[in-house]
Amino acid sequence: MCATCGCDSGSKSTFYLLDNDQPQHGYIQSHSHGHDHSHSHSDDHLHQHSHDDHQGLLHDHSHQHPHQRTVIDVEQDVLHQNNLLAERNRGYFDAKNILALNLVSSPGSGKTSLLERTLNDLKGDLRFAVIEGDQQTTNDADRILATDTRVLQINTGKGCHLDSQMILQAVQQLKPAENSVLFIENVGNLVCPAMFDLGEKERVVIISVTEGDDKPLKYPDMFHTSTLCIINKTDLLPYVPFDIEKVKLNAKKINPHLEIIELSCTSGEGLPLWYEWLKSKVLTVAVS
Amino acid sequence: MHELSIVMSIIEIAEKQAKAANASVIEEIELDIGTLSGVAMDALEFAWQQAVKQTMLQDSLRKINRIEAKAKCLDCDTEFTIEKYDDACPACGEHLLNILQGKELRVKSLLVS
Ligand SMILES: Nc1nc2c(ncn2[C@@H]2O[C@H](COP(=O)(O)OP(=O)(O)OP(=O)(O)O)[C@@H](O)[C@H]2O)c(=O)[nH]1
Ligand SMILES: [Mg+2]
Ligand SMILES: [Zn+2]
Ligand SMILES: [Zn+2]
Ligand SMILES: [Zn+2]
Ligand SMILES: [Zn+2]
Numbered sequence: 001m002c003a004t005c006g007c008d009s010g011s012k013s014t015f016y017l018l019d020n021d022q023p024q025h026g027y028i029q030s031h032s033h034g035h036d037h038s039h040s041h042s043d044d045h046l047h048q049h050s051h052d053d054h055q056g057l058l059h060d061h062s063h064q065h066p067h068q069r070t071v072i073d074v075e076q077d078v079l080h081q082n083n084l085l086a087e088r089n090r091g092y093f094d095a096k097n098i099l100a101l102n103l104v105s106s107p108g109s110g111k112t113s114l115l116e117r118t119l120n121d122l123k124g125d126l127r128f129a130v131i132e133g134d135q136q137t138t139n140d141a142d143r144i145l146a147t148d149t150r151v152l153q154i155n156t157g158k159g160c161h162l163d164s165q166m167i168l169q170a171v172q173q174l175k176p177a178e179n180s181v182l183f184i185e186n187v188g189n190l191v192c193p194a195m196f197d198l199g200e201k202e203r204v205v206i207i208s209v210t211e212g213d214d215k216p217l218k219y220p221d222m223f224h225t226s227t228l229c230i231i232n233k234t235d236l237l238p239y240v241p242f243d244i245e246k247v248k249l250n251a252k253k254i255n256p257h258l259e260i261i262e263l264s265c266t267s268g269e270g271l272p273l274w275y276e277w278l279k280s281k282v283l284t285v286a287v288s
Numbered sequence: 289m290h291e292l293s294i295v296m297s298i299i300e301i302a303e304k305q306a307k308a309a310n311a312s313v314i315e316e317i318e319l320d321i322g323t324l325s326g327v328a329m330d331a332l333e334f335a336w337q338q339a340v341k342q343t344m345l346q347d348s349l350r351k352i353n354r355i356e357a358k359a360k361c362l363d364c365d366t367e368f369t370i371e372k373y374d375d376a377c378p379a380c381g382e383h384l385l386n387i388l389q390g391k392e393l394r395v396k397s398l399l400v401s
Contacts, residue, residue, distance in 0.1 A: 068401060069315065069399060069400070069401045070309060070311065070399070070400055070401070071397055071398070071399055071400075072305050072306070072309055072311075072397060072398040072399075072400060073396075073397050074301065074302075074305050074394075074395040074396060074397055074398055075394060075395075075396060075397075076301050076305075076394055076395050077393065077394045078294055078297045078298055078301065078393045078394055078395060079294075079297065079393060080297075080301075081297060081300070082297070159293075160289055160290060161290055161293075163293065191290070192289065192290035193290075194326055195290055195294075195326045195393075196290070196293075216374075217372075217374065220372060220373040220374065221324075221326045221373075223373075224373045250374065252383070253373075253374035253376070253383045254372075254373040254374045254383075255373070256383050256384045
């Protein structure tokens with residue numbers, strides 16, 4: 001725990017590399033955010049003076065140091081650092097022809113289920129690696145490992161999203177193969193991950209029919225920043241009120257470029273559309 | 289609560305800039321935050337109170353410029369103010385928009401001494 005910034009609620013994250021060949025979990029704990037904590041409050045301000053008197057332009061300081069007020073024109077994007085590292089990740093993925101996909105959804109929409117199905121069905125055709133993001137546990141990584149795929153679990157602690165720095169560190173350990181597909185399963189949360197570019201090629205937002213059909217309108221940022229929307233659990237449509245046409249219409253209003261695929265990880269219905277989409281992206285990457 | 293990460297980035301940027309200018313106090317910080325930036329203002333406020341303790345921003349005056357979102361319709365070129373991404377063009381009713389402003393999230397200036 002870091003006293004200065006309260007990292008416990010910030011970005012203390014833990015990395016576990018799971019590998020079937022090495023039964024011991026790799027373990028690295030890191031304090032991954034960039035700021036340094038040397039708050040060198042120099043003693044210039046032991047004296048108590050009211051800053052009101054600085055309003056007057058001409059006044060004499062009784063103390064020695066020159067004490068000028070200066071305006072610094074910063075004009076810096078708050079997410080600048082995250083975006084820089086995201087670009088660095090993107091460059092790395094491009095150079096190695098790795099298709100990186102960022103999977104985002106509310107908790108329980110079926111991100112891990114979709115990955116399990118995909119990895120089992122396509123492992124003969126494509127090479128995969130997976131980064132799992134959860135606040136706690138390696139449960140999801142264990143499920144991925146069971147499909148015989150290389151996987152690294154990031155536990156974000158109280159952190160509610162992955163950031164590009166975490167992905168940078170994760171990739172250094174995971175070392176995904178050239179010409180592979182890298183799935184990044186973000187922390188289950190339809191709000192926070194929206195602002196954090198990880199360096200992915202495509203962002204895939206997943207909703208399930210049990211979540212209510214107003215999801216796109218309630219969480220527009222995520223739908224605005226995604227390129228593909230998967231509507232999962234269509235096998236449950238007979239049992240829940242979910243107007244799938246309304247969802248599609250609303251999602252398209254927020255993001256007219258959004259592609260939409262309906263499927264069920266349980267019944268397998270619609271999965272071929274998703275596989276087609278995935279393979280078309282792999283092809284695109286290979287050609288470019 | 290990604291606002292906590294946001295505030296920590298703001299602190300990082302501000303302290304770096306202030307130190308580079310050999311300043312010891314940040315009296316004021318000015319932020320540009322667009323209405324479509326993805327930042328919830330109440331969450332930002334909460335995160336701010338938590339995160340600025342014992343940093344150079346602890347006692348700084350905070351000024352926030354809310355930048356209202358504007359878009360241009362890609363079909364008919366009308367420019368208009370939007371509140372939400374799914375707002376339609378008031379002239380032609382289409383949704384294919386180019387967001388012109390409103391996604392800003394930046395540290396605009398500091399007043400240091
Ligand atoms: N009926 C039905 N259930 C599904 C389907 N897909 C996933 N589920 C179930 O939904 C639950 C959550 O699925 P997960 O794959 O763990 O969801 P997730 O998005 O990875 O969840 P978090 O990682 O916790 O955010 C599990 O009980 C799955 O069996 C589906 O297509 N149909
Ligand atoms: Mg999961
Ligand atoms: Zn810290
Ligand atoms: Zn921290
Ligand atoms: Zn958040
Ligand atoms: Zn128009």
